[in-house]
Amino acid sequence: MFATPAFAQAAGTAAGAPSILNSFLIPMVLVFGIMYFLMIRPQQKKMKQHKAMIEALRRGDQVVTQGGILGKVSKVQEDGMVEVEIADGVKVKVLRSTIVSVLNKTEPTPAA
Numbered sequence: 001m002f003a004t005p006a007f008a009q010a011a012g013t014a015a016g017a018p019s020i021l022n023s024f025l026i027p028m029v030l031v032f033g034i035m036y037f038l039m040i041r042p043q044q045k046k047m048k049q050h051k052a053m054i055e056a057l058r059r060g061d062q063v064v065t066q067g068g069i070l071g072k073v074s075k076v077q078e079d080g081m082v083e084v085e086i087a088d089g090v091k092v093k094v095l096r097s098t099i100v101s102v103l104n105k106t107e108p109t110p111a112a
Contacts, residue, residue: 054096057082060106066098 061073063084071084074091082099085091
């Protein structure tokens with residue numbers, strides 16, 4: 001007629017397991033979802049925009065490098081380098097990836 005201690009403990013554990021799982025799993029999924037939409041996704045979008053800007057560089061664009069150097073692109077090389085003219089007759093080679101922004105974009109020349 002009385003429940004033995006073994007049955008009483010087993011019944012408490014089985015009933016308590018889903019609540020422990022729910023109380024741990026749901027907040028972790030919510031935290032990951034919030035981090036994805038607030039941190040990871042915007043960073044990926046920014047990286048795509050920077051890559052598109054770097055690939056669209058052409059001669060005559062005025063750019064700013066990570067070091068704060070302002071100059072005009074005088075030559076775009078295929079090996080990931082860009083030659084930037086920072087003063088009259090002073091040209092510096094920089095990596096494409098170090099270009100932070102393009103200030104003035106040159107218009108593409110119309111095909112004849």
